Amino acid sequence: MTLRKNEDKSLSLNFREKYTSDTYFSISFASEGTIIMIELVVALYFEEKPLTIIEEPARSMHPSLISRAMDMLKEASEKKQIIVTTHNSEVVKYADLEDLLFIFRDKEGFSTISKPGEKEGVKTFLKNEIGIEELYIQNLLEV
Known part of the structure; x- marks a missing residue:
């Protein structure tokens, strides 16, 4: 991923897929699930607030990534409080009962x-x- 400052002072986020080693794409070409995963990483690891509330983190996410996302939530919850809302049974599956x-x-x-x-x-x-x-x-x- 690269972050570039444009002439108008806006920022552009670009990414490279593992299949195309030399071509970067605008984040606007990424799937919604990919964008949500990036948002999750930013919210969990780059926001230094004591509380993070995340609504429906698994929406549009590939089913194989849900367990990884839940692992990230658990890891980040050791340093701050995290509240998640969901209707997704896979998210419930990976949560601790307590x-x-x-x-x-x-x-x-x-x-x-x-x-x-x-x-x-x-x-x-x-x-x-x-x-x-x-x-x-x-x-x-x-x-």
Whole structure:
């Protein structure tokens, strides 16, 4: 990757694919998933704020990169607090159970926070090797 300052003082980010060793492309030609991964790296490793909130980090990301992104989130969380929102079961799959909070609406329409790691029913399902992502998909974590 290269970062170049243009005559109008704007910045241009260019990247090179491993398949084309001498050709750089404008970041505007990158996929949305690639751009999101770059944004994630910047937010996690170059922002020096004590709290980082990331909404839907896995959107448009290739499924094989989600575990890497989650590893980056866990690593960065050792130095600062990170809050992630998601509807993606793969993100839930790679999260630690004790770190999960679910926000859902109760029967009256009020937002309620649930900690699935504190629920005996969830622990029983997990002992029976039903993955947390499957419990999430089946909507069994908020009960």
